[in-house]
Amino acid sequence: MAALLFYNEPAFLNREVHKTLTFKATNDFSFTESVNSVPLTGIEFFEASRDMPVLFSRDEKGDFFPLALLSLMQEGHKQLNEAGAWNESYIPAFVRRYPFALTDEGTVCFDQQAPQFSTDDGEALFKEDGENSETLNNVIQFLNNFDNQYKTTREFTAECKALDLLTAFNLQVMLDKDHPLRLEGLYVIDEKKLAELPEEKVGDWFKKGWLAWSYAHLHSLGALNRLVKRQKVEPSGEVVIKKSDGKHEEEKAGV
Template structure:
Protein backbone atom coordinates (compact mmCIF):
# COMPACT_ATOMS: atom_id res chain seq x y z
CA UNK A 1 0.00 0.00 0.00
CA UNK A 2 1.37 3.40 -0.95
CA UNK A 3 1.30 5.15 2.41
CA UNK A 4 2.47 8.50 1.04
CA UNK A 5 0.27 8.84 -2.02
CA UNK A 6 -0.83 12.41 -1.23
CA UNK A 7 1.97 13.50 1.09
CA UNK A 8 4.42 16.04 -0.36
CA UNK A 9 6.56 16.71 2.73
CA UNK A 10 6.00 14.03 5.41
CA UNK A 11 7.28 15.34 8.73
CA UNK A 12 7.46 13.69 12.15
CA UNK A 13 5.27 15.48 14.68
CA UNK A 14 7.39 16.79 17.56
CA UNK A 15 5.97 18.41 20.68
CA UNK A 16 8.93 20.76 21.00
CA UNK A 17 9.13 21.89 17.38
CA UNK A 18 5.37 21.93 16.78
CA UNK A 19 4.07 23.02 20.19
CA UNK A 20 2.24 26.01 18.68
CA UNK A 21 0.88 24.31 15.60
CA UNK A 22 -2.88 24.34 15.02
CA UNK A 23 -4.93 21.92 12.96
CA UNK A 24 -7.97 22.68 10.81
CA UNK A 25 -9.76 19.60 9.39
CA UNK A 26 -9.61 18.99 5.66
CA UNK A 27 -12.42 20.73 3.79
CA UNK A 28 -10.91 20.74 0.31
CA UNK A 29 -10.39 17.27 -1.18
CA UNK A 30 -8.85 18.42 -4.44
CA UNK A 31 -5.54 16.96 -3.26
CA UNK A 32 -6.97 13.62 -4.47
CA UNK A 33 -7.77 14.85 -7.98
CA UNK A 34 -4.95 13.10 -9.84
CA UNK A 35 -5.71 9.52 -8.75
CA UNK A 36 -8.40 7.14 -9.98
CA UNK A 37 -8.25 4.86 -6.94
CA UNK A 38 -7.04 4.69 -3.34
CA UNK A 39 -6.15 1.79 -1.03
CA UNK A 40 -9.03 0.54 1.08
CA UNK A 41 -9.25 -1.29 4.40
CA UNK A 42 -11.18 -4.56 4.41
CA UNK A 43 -13.39 -3.32 7.25
CA UNK A 44 -14.56 -0.55 4.88
CA UNK A 45 -15.84 -2.94 2.21
CA UNK A 46 -19.40 -2.89 3.53
CA UNK A 47 -19.91 0.86 3.48
CA UNK A 48 -17.77 1.49 0.42
CA UNK A 49 -19.58 -1.18 -1.64
CA UNK A 50 -22.77 0.92 -1.67
CA UNK A 51 -21.03 3.67 -3.59
CA UNK A 52 -17.66 2.48 -4.91
CA UNK A 53 -16.26 -0.64 -6.55
CA UNK A 54 -13.78 -2.59 -4.43
CA UNK A 55 -11.07 -4.24 -6.53
CA UNK A 56 -7.57 -5.53 -5.87
CA UNK A 57 -4.16 -4.50 -7.16
CA UNK A 58 -0.61 -5.67 -6.48
CA UNK A 59 2.28 -3.82 -4.89
CA UNK A 60 5.89 -3.99 -6.06
CA UNK A 61 6.39 -7.20 -4.09
CA UNK A 62 3.44 -8.84 -5.84
CA UNK A 63 1.24 -8.77 -2.76
CA UNK A 64 -2.46 -8.08 -3.27
CA UNK A 65 -4.20 -5.14 -1.62
CA UNK A 66 -7.74 -3.74 -2.02
CA UNK A 67 -8.52 -0.44 -3.66
CA UNK A 68 -11.59 1.74 -3.98
CA UNK A 69 -12.04 2.59 -7.65
CA UNK A 70 -13.02 6.27 -7.86
CA UNK A 71 -13.18 6.54 -11.63
CA UNK A 72 -12.86 4.53 -14.84
CA UNK A 73 -10.40 7.08 -16.20
CA UNK A 74 -6.70 6.24 -16.26
CA UNK A 75 -6.08 9.34 -14.14
CA UNK A 76 -8.35 11.52 -12.01
CA UNK A 77 -11.92 11.17 -10.83
CA UNK A 78 -15.21 13.08 -10.43
CA UNK A 79 -15.85 12.47 -6.73
CA UNK A 80 -14.85 16.08 -5.91
CA UNK A 81 -16.45 19.27 -7.22
CA UNK A 82 -14.67 22.49 -8.23
CA UNK A 83 -14.82 23.79 -4.65
CA UNK A 84 -13.15 20.66 -3.29
CA UNK A 85 -16.32 19.18 -1.73
CA UNK A 86 -16.42 15.38 -1.69
CA UNK A 87 -19.49 14.34 -3.68
CA UNK A 88 -19.50 10.62 -3.02
CA UNK A 89 -21.55 8.96 -0.30
CA UNK A 90 -18.46 7.37 1.22
CA UNK A 91 -14.98 8.79 1.74
CA UNK A 92 -12.28 6.11 2.18
CA UNK A 93 -10.30 6.22 5.43
CA UNK A 94 -7.09 6.50 3.40
CA UNK A 95 -8.32 9.94 2.34
CA UNK A 96 -9.90 10.88 5.68
CA UNK A 97 -6.68 10.41 7.64
CA UNK A 98 -4.83 13.02 5.55
CA UNK A 99 -2.69 14.99 6.45
CA UNK A 100 -1.63 12.54 9.16
CA UNK A 101 -0.06 9.10 8.87
CA UNK A 102 1.64 6.62 11.20
CA UNK A 103 5.21 5.81 10.16
CA UNK A 104 6.65 2.30 10.20
CA UNK A 105 8.34 3.09 13.52
CA UNK A 106 4.98 4.27 14.93
CA UNK A 107 5.66 7.99 14.87
CA UNK A 108 2.81 10.32 13.96
CA UNK A 109 3.71 12.24 10.82
CA UNK A 110 1.96 14.98 8.86
CA UNK A 111 2.25 16.60 5.46
CA UNK A 112 4.04 19.90 6.07
CA UNK A 113 2.52 21.23 2.83
CA UNK A 114 -1.03 20.93 4.19
CA UNK A 115 -2.34 24.48 4.58
CA UNK A 116 -4.58 23.54 7.51
CA UNK A 117 -1.57 23.11 9.82
CA UNK A 118 -0.17 26.46 10.87
CA UNK A 119 0.68 28.63 13.86
CA UNK A 120 -1.85 31.37 13.18
CA UNK A 121 -3.51 32.39 16.43
CA UNK A 122 -7.21 31.54 16.60
CA UNK A 123 -7.26 29.31 13.53
CA UNK A 124 -7.67 25.60 14.14
CA UNK A 125 -7.12 23.49 17.25
CA UNK A 126 -3.86 23.13 19.12
CA UNK A 127 -2.27 19.66 19.08
CA UNK A 128 -0.31 20.12 22.31
CA UNK A 129 -1.06 21.81 25.61
CA UNK A 130 1.34 24.34 27.13
CA UNK A 131 2.76 21.48 29.20
CA UNK A 132 3.42 19.41 26.09
CA UNK A 133 0.58 16.93 26.62
CA UNK A 134 -1.74 15.78 23.85
CA UNK A 135 -4.90 17.81 23.37
CA UNK A 136 -8.19 16.00 22.72
CA UNK A 137 -7.73 16.87 19.04
CA UNK A 138 -4.37 15.13 18.81
CA UNK A 139 -5.56 12.18 20.91
CA UNK A 140 -8.37 11.55 18.41
CA UNK A 141 -5.94 11.85 15.50
CA UNK A 142 -3.58 9.33 17.10
CA UNK A 143 -6.48 6.98 17.78
CA UNK A 144 -7.58 7.20 14.14
CA UNK A 145 -4.16 6.55 12.57
CA UNK A 146 -3.44 3.78 15.10
CA UNK A 147 -6.74 2.04 14.32
CA UNK A 148 -6.04 2.53 10.62
CA UNK A 149 -2.71 0.73 10.99
CA UNK A 150 -4.32 -2.14 12.93
CA UNK A 151 -6.98 -2.61 10.24
CA UNK A 152 -4.28 -2.35 7.58
CA UNK A 153 -2.61 -5.38 9.18
CA UNK A 154 -5.92 -7.30 9.20
CA UNK A 155 -6.44 -6.38 5.56
CA UNK A 156 -3.01 -7.73 4.66
CA UNK A 157 -3.82 -10.95 6.52
CA UNK A 158 -7.06 -11.30 4.57
CA UNK A 159 -5.27 -10.76 1.25
CA UNK A 160 -2.58 -13.26 2.23
CA UNK A 161 -5.23 -15.85 3.10
CA UNK A 162 -6.94 -15.24 -0.25
CA UNK A 163 -3.60 -15.59 -2.04
CA UNK A 164 -2.89 -18.90 -0.31
CA UNK A 165 -6.27 -20.20 -1.48
CA UNK A 166 -5.60 -18.92 -5.02
CA UNK A 167 -8.97 -17.16 -5.32
CA UNK A 168 -7.80 -14.03 -7.13
CA UNK A 169 -8.21 -13.69 -10.88
CA UNK A 170 -7.29 -10.87 -13.31
CA UNK A 171 -9.99 -8.34 -14.10
CA UNK A 172 -9.67 -6.09 -17.14
CA UNK A 173 -12.01 -3.16 -17.66
CA UNK A 174 -12.63 -2.16 -21.26
CA UNK A 175 -15.17 0.52 -22.18
CA UNK A 176 -15.88 3.02 -24.93
CA UNK A 177 -15.93 6.63 -23.74
CA UNK A 178 -18.39 9.31 -24.79
CA UNK A 179 -16.01 10.50 -27.50
CA UNK A 180 -15.84 6.94 -28.89
CA UNK A 181 -12.33 6.26 -27.63
CA UNK A 182 -11.50 2.84 -26.13
CA UNK A 183 -10.40 2.86 -22.50
CA UNK A 184 -8.68 -0.06 -20.82
CA UNK A 185 -7.83 -0.46 -17.15
CA UNK A 186 -5.68 -3.45 -16.31
CA UNK A 187 -3.55 -4.59 -13.40
CA UNK A 188 -6.76 -5.23 -11.47
CA UNK A 189 -7.98 -8.39 -9.76
CA UNK A 190 -11.19 -9.75 -8.27
CA UNK A 191 -12.07 -12.76 -6.17
CA UNK A 192 -13.26 -15.67 -8.30
CA UNK A 193 -16.66 -16.61 -6.87
CA UNK A 194 -16.41 -20.15 -8.27
CA UNK A 195 -13.16 -20.71 -6.40
CA UNK A 196 -14.70 -19.13 -3.33
CA UNK A 197 -17.59 -21.60 -3.48
CA UNK A 198 -15.12 -24.49 -3.84
CA UNK A 199 -13.15 -23.73 -0.65
CA UNK A 200 -12.83 -26.59 1.83
CA UNK A 201 -15.32 -26.53 4.67
CA UNK A 202 -12.53 -25.98 7.21
CA UNK A 203 -11.35 -22.91 5.29
CA UNK A 204 -14.89 -21.57 4.99
CA UNK A 205 -15.38 -21.94 8.74
CA UNK A 206 -12.10 -20.14 9.46
CA UNK A 207 -12.92 -17.37 6.98
CA UNK A 208 -16.37 -16.95 8.48
CA UNK A 209 -14.98 -16.56 11.98
CA UNK A 210 -12.29 -14.12 10.83
CA UNK A 211 -14.79 -12.04 8.85
CA UNK A 212 -13.03 -12.86 5.57
CA UNK A 213 -16.08 -14.47 4.00
CA UNK A 214 -18.20 -11.38 4.59
CA UNK A 215 -15.45 -9.17 3.18
CA UNK A 216 -15.18 -11.35 0.08
CA UNK A 217 -18.88 -11.06 -0.66
CA UNK A 218 -18.95 -7.33 0.10
CA UNK A 219 -16.23 -7.00 -2.54
CA UNK A 220 -18.24 -9.02 -5.06
CA UNK A 221 -21.36 -6.96 -4.27
CA UNK A 222 -19.42 -3.75 -4.92
CA UNK A 223 -18.76 -4.67 -8.55
CA UNK A 224 -22.27 -3.45 -9.32
CA UNK A 225 -21.02 0.10 -8.73
CA UNK A 226 -18.95 -0.15 -11.91
CA UNK A 227 -22.09 0.65 -13.86
CA UNK A 228 -22.48 3.97 -12.03
CA UNK A 229 -18.86 4.87 -12.73
CA UNK A 230 -19.36 3.96 -16.38
CA UNK A 231 -22.44 6.15 -16.65
CA UNK A 232 -20.61 9.05 -15.00
CA UNK A 233 -17.74 8.76 -17.46
CA UNK A 234 -19.95 8.33 -20.54
CA UNK A 235 -22.01 11.44 -19.78
CA UNK A 236 -18.97 13.72 -19.78
CA UNK A 237 -18.94 16.20 -22.68
Protein backbone atom coordinates in the same frame (compact mmCIF):
# COMPACT_ATOMS: atom_id res chain seq x y z
CA MET B 1 2.17 1.76 7.19
CA ALA B 2 0.16 2.31 4.02
CA ALA B 3 1.93 4.33 1.32
CA LEU B 4 2.23 8.07 1.76
CA LEU B 5 0.35 9.01 -1.37
CA PHE B 6 -0.65 12.74 -1.38
CA TYR B 7 2.07 13.77 1.11
CA ASN B 8 4.39 16.42 -0.37
CA GLU B 9 6.64 17.09 2.63
CA PRO B 10 6.16 14.42 5.32
CA ALA B 11 7.79 15.01 8.70
CA PHE B 12 7.70 13.46 12.16
CA LEU B 13 5.47 15.33 14.60
CA ASN B 14 7.66 16.59 17.47
CA ARG B 15 6.22 18.08 20.66
CA GLU B 16 9.14 20.52 20.96
CA VAL B 17 9.57 21.60 17.36
CA HIS B 18 5.81 21.76 16.70
CA LYS B 19 4.55 22.89 20.11
CA THR B 20 2.65 25.86 18.62
CA LEU B 21 1.28 23.98 15.63
CA THR B 22 -2.50 24.07 15.17
CA PHE B 23 -4.78 21.94 13.01
CA LYS B 24 -8.03 22.92 11.30
CA ALA B 25 -10.07 20.13 9.69
CA THR B 26 -11.46 20.73 6.22
CA ASN B 27 -13.84 19.13 3.74
CA ASP B 28 -11.55 20.01 0.84
CA PHE B 29 -10.32 16.74 -0.68
CA SER B 30 -8.97 18.28 -3.87
CA PHE B 31 -5.56 16.76 -3.07
CA THR B 32 -6.99 13.48 -4.44
CA GLU B 33 -8.02 14.92 -7.82
CA SER B 34 -5.24 13.26 -9.86
CA VAL B 35 -5.82 9.63 -8.76
CA ASN B 36 -8.38 7.12 -10.01
CA SER B 37 -8.17 4.77 -7.00
CA VAL B 38 -7.04 4.62 -3.38
CA PRO B 39 -6.20 1.73 -1.01
CA LEU B 40 -9.04 0.39 1.10
CA THR B 41 -9.24 -1.72 4.27
CA GLY B 42 -11.49 -4.75 4.49
CA ILE B 43 -13.84 -3.31 7.10
CA GLU B 44 -14.67 -0.55 4.59
CA PHE B 45 -15.84 -2.93 1.85
CA PHE B 46 -19.44 -2.79 3.06
CA GLU B 47 -19.93 0.96 2.89
CA ALA B 48 -17.72 1.50 -0.14
CA SER B 49 -19.54 -1.19 -2.15
CA ARG B 50 -22.66 0.98 -2.39
CA ASP B 51 -20.81 3.69 -4.29
CA MET B 52 -17.71 2.29 -5.97
CA PRO B 53 -16.14 -0.99 -7.06
CA VAL B 54 -13.78 -2.66 -4.60
CA LEU B 55 -11.01 -4.36 -6.57
CA PHE B 56 -7.49 -5.65 -5.95
CA SER B 57 -4.11 -4.66 -7.36
CA ARG B 58 -0.53 -5.80 -6.78
CA ASP B 59 2.41 -3.96 -5.25
CA GLU B 60 6.04 -4.08 -6.36
CA LYS B 61 6.55 -7.28 -4.34
CA GLY B 62 3.67 -9.03 -6.09
CA ASP B 63 1.43 -8.92 -3.03
CA PHE B 64 -2.23 -8.01 -3.40
CA PHE B 65 -4.04 -5.09 -1.78
CA PRO B 66 -7.63 -3.86 -2.11
CA LEU B 67 -8.54 -0.51 -3.55
CA ALA B 68 -11.60 1.64 -4.14
CA LEU B 69 -11.92 2.41 -7.84
CA LEU B 70 -12.94 6.08 -7.93
CA SER B 71 -13.29 6.39 -11.69
CA LEU B 72 -12.89 4.63 -15.03
CA MET B 73 -10.35 7.20 -16.20
CA GLN B 74 -6.61 6.65 -16.46
CA GLU B 75 -6.09 9.60 -14.12
CA GLY B 76 -8.40 11.60 -11.86
CA HIS B 77 -11.97 11.05 -10.75
CA LYS B 78 -15.40 12.71 -10.53
CA GLN B 79 -16.06 12.27 -6.81
CA LEU B 80 -15.42 15.97 -6.05
CA ASN B 81 -17.61 19.02 -6.51
CA GLU B 82 -16.31 22.43 -7.61
CA ALA B 83 -15.33 23.32 -4.03
CA GLY B 84 -13.25 20.14 -3.64
CA ALA B 85 -15.75 18.47 -1.28
CA TRP B 86 -16.63 14.79 -1.73
CA ASN B 87 -19.88 14.21 -3.63
CA GLU B 88 -22.26 12.23 -1.39
CA SER B 89 -20.44 8.92 -1.58
CA TYR B 90 -18.23 6.97 0.77
CA ILE B 91 -14.90 8.65 1.59
CA PRO B 92 -12.19 6.00 2.11
CA ALA B 93 -10.27 6.18 5.39
CA PHE B 94 -7.04 6.39 3.39
CA VAL B 95 -8.27 9.79 2.18
CA ARG B 96 -9.71 10.89 5.53
CA ARG B 97 -6.47 10.25 7.43
CA TYR B 98 -4.61 12.89 5.42
CA PRO B 99 -2.62 15.01 6.36
CA PHE B 100 -1.56 12.64 9.18
CA ALA B 101 -0.12 9.12 9.10
CA LEU B 102 1.67 6.63 11.34
CA THR B 103 5.05 5.05 10.70
CA ASP B 104 5.49 1.30 11.20
CA GLU B 105 6.96 2.15 14.59
CA GLY B 106 3.86 4.11 15.62
CA THR B 107 5.30 7.61 15.22
CA VAL B 108 2.91 10.30 14.02
CA CYS B 109 3.95 12.13 10.88
CA PHE B 110 2.22 14.83 8.86
CA ASP B 111 2.45 16.73 5.59
CA GLN B 112 4.10 20.06 6.39
CA GLN B 113 2.68 21.57 3.20
CA ALA B 114 -0.93 20.74 4.07
CA PRO B 115 -3.09 23.89 4.42
CA GLN B 116 -4.77 22.46 7.53
CA PHE B 117 -1.76 23.48 9.64
CA SER B 118 -0.79 26.88 11.00
CA THR B 119 0.29 28.46 14.30
CA ASP B 120 -2.69 30.76 14.84
CA ASP B 121 -5.86 29.19 13.37
CA GLY B 122 -7.35 25.89 14.48
CA GLU B 123 -7.05 23.42 17.33
CA ALA B 124 -3.76 23.08 19.22
CA LEU B 125 -2.01 19.73 18.84
CA PHE B 126 -0.17 20.10 22.14
CA LYS B 127 -1.11 21.60 25.49
CA GLU B 128 1.04 24.23 27.17
CA ASP B 129 2.73 21.54 29.27
CA GLY B 130 3.69 19.65 26.12
CA GLU B 131 1.16 16.83 26.51
CA ASN B 132 -1.07 15.77 23.64
CA SER B 133 -4.26 17.78 23.19
CA GLU B 134 -7.61 16.05 22.84
CA THR B 135 -7.48 16.89 19.13
CA LEU B 136 -4.18 15.06 18.69
CA ASN B 137 -5.33 12.09 20.77
CA ASN B 138 -8.39 11.75 18.54
CA VAL B 139 -6.14 11.84 15.47
CA ILE B 140 -3.86 9.17 16.95
CA GLN B 141 -6.83 6.93 17.78
CA PHE B 142 -8.05 7.18 14.18
CA LEU B 143 -4.56 6.45 12.82
CA ASN B 144 -4.13 3.43 15.10
CA ASN B 145 -7.52 2.04 14.07
CA PHE B 146 -6.64 2.56 10.41
CA ASP B 147 -3.25 0.88 10.69
CA ASN B 148 -4.67 -2.08 12.63
CA GLN B 149 -7.32 -2.58 9.94
CA TYR B 150 -4.68 -2.16 7.25
CA LYS B 151 -2.56 -4.95 8.77
CA THR B 152 -5.59 -7.25 9.11
CA THR B 153 -6.47 -6.55 5.50
CA ARG B 154 -2.97 -7.51 4.37
CA GLU B 155 -3.41 -10.82 6.22
CA PHE B 156 -6.65 -11.34 4.32
CA THR B 157 -5.10 -10.60 0.91
CA ALA B 158 -2.07 -12.78 1.71
CA GLU B 159 -4.41 -15.72 2.31
CA CYS B 160 -6.34 -14.92 -0.88
CA LYS B 161 -3.02 -15.15 -2.72
CA ALA B 162 -2.04 -18.38 -0.97
CA LEU B 163 -5.40 -19.95 -1.89
CA ASP B 164 -5.16 -18.67 -5.49
CA LEU B 165 -8.55 -16.95 -5.17
CA LEU B 166 -7.76 -13.83 -7.20
CA THR B 167 -8.19 -13.63 -10.96
CA ALA B 168 -7.38 -10.85 -13.42
CA PHE B 169 -10.17 -8.39 -14.14
CA ASN B 170 -9.42 -5.95 -16.95
CA LEU B 171 -11.87 -3.18 -17.80
CA GLN B 172 -12.43 -1.63 -21.20
CA VAL B 173 -14.64 1.45 -21.36
CA MET B 174 -15.97 2.29 -24.82
CA LEU B 175 -16.39 6.05 -24.59
CA ASP B 176 -17.08 5.84 -28.29
CA LYS B 177 -16.22 3.29 -30.96
CA ASP B 178 -12.88 4.90 -31.74
CA HIS B 179 -11.64 5.65 -28.23
CA PRO B 180 -11.60 2.61 -25.93
CA LEU B 181 -10.08 3.17 -22.50
CA ARG B 182 -8.51 0.18 -20.77
CA LEU B 183 -7.79 -0.31 -17.08
CA GLU B 184 -5.49 -3.26 -16.45
CA GLY B 185 -3.69 -4.80 -13.50
CA LEU B 186 -6.91 -5.28 -11.52
CA TYR B 187 -8.11 -8.47 -9.81
CA VAL B 188 -11.27 -9.91 -8.28
CA ILE B 189 -12.05 -12.91 -6.11
CA ASP B 190 -13.08 -15.91 -8.20
CA GLU B 191 -16.56 -16.68 -6.86
CA LYS B 192 -16.40 -20.30 -7.97
CA LYS B 193 -13.13 -20.91 -6.09
CA LEU B 194 -14.53 -19.10 -3.06
CA ALA B 195 -17.53 -21.44 -3.03
CA GLU B 196 -15.17 -24.45 -3.15
CA LEU B 197 -13.20 -23.53 -0.02
CA PRO B 198 -12.99 -26.37 2.52
CA GLU B 199 -15.60 -26.26 5.28
CA GLU B 200 -13.02 -25.57 7.99
CA LYS B 201 -11.61 -22.65 5.98
CA VAL B 202 -15.10 -21.23 5.47
CA GLY B 203 -15.70 -21.40 9.22
CA ASP B 204 -12.41 -19.66 9.93
CA TRP B 205 -13.14 -16.92 7.39
CA PHE B 206 -16.64 -16.45 8.78
CA LYS B 207 -15.27 -15.87 12.29
CA LYS B 208 -12.67 -13.41 11.02
CA GLY B 209 -15.23 -11.52 8.93
CA TRP B 210 -13.31 -12.31 5.75
CA LEU B 211 -16.17 -14.21 4.16
CA ALA B 212 -18.39 -11.14 4.52
CA TRP B 213 -15.61 -8.96 3.09
CA SER B 214 -15.37 -11.26 0.07
CA TYR B 215 -19.06 -11.01 -0.76
CA ALA B 216 -19.11 -7.25 -0.13
CA HIS B 217 -16.29 -7.00 -2.67
CA LEU B 218 -18.23 -9.10 -5.21
CA HIS B 219 -21.38 -7.04 -4.57
CA SER B 220 -19.41 -3.84 -5.24
CA LEU B 221 -18.84 -4.78 -8.88
CA GLY B 222 -22.39 -3.59 -9.53
CA ALA B 223 -21.17 -0.06 -8.80
CA LEU B 224 -19.32 0.05 -12.13
CA ASN B 225 -22.38 1.61 -13.77
CA ARG B 226 -22.39 4.37 -11.16
CA LEU B 227 -18.90 5.35 -12.25
CA VAL B 228 -19.94 5.31 -15.89
CA LYS B 229 -22.87 7.61 -15.18
CA ARG B 230 -20.78 9.93 -13.03
CA GLN B 231 -18.35 10.34 -15.92
CA LYS B 232 -21.22 11.20 -18.26
CA VAL B 233 -20.26 8.63 -20.87
CA GLU B 234 -22.20 8.97 -24.10
CA PRO B 235 -25.43 6.90 -24.20
CA SER B 236 -23.82 4.56 -26.73
CA GLY B 237 -20.95 3.84 -24.37
CA GLU B 238 -20.46 0.56 -22.55
CA VAL B 239 -18.13 -1.16 -20.12
CA VAL B 240 -16.56 -4.43 -21.24
CA ILE B 241 -15.18 -6.60 -18.44
CA LYS B 242 -12.46 -9.01 -19.51
CA LYS B 243 -11.59 -11.75 -17.04
CA SER B 244 -8.12 -12.84 -18.05
CA ASP B 245 -8.23 -16.24 -16.40
CA GLY B 246 -7.83 -18.24 -19.58
CA LYS B 247 -11.55 -18.36 -20.28
CA HIS B 248 -11.74 -15.01 -22.12
CA GLU B 249 -15.15 -14.39 -20.64
CA GLU B 250 -16.67 -10.96 -21.34
CA GLU B 251 -19.52 -9.10 -19.68
CA LYS B 252 -21.06 -5.83 -20.80
CA ALA B 253 -22.58 -3.26 -18.52
CA GLY B 254 -24.88 -0.84 -20.32
CA VAL B 255 -25.09 2.84 -19.48
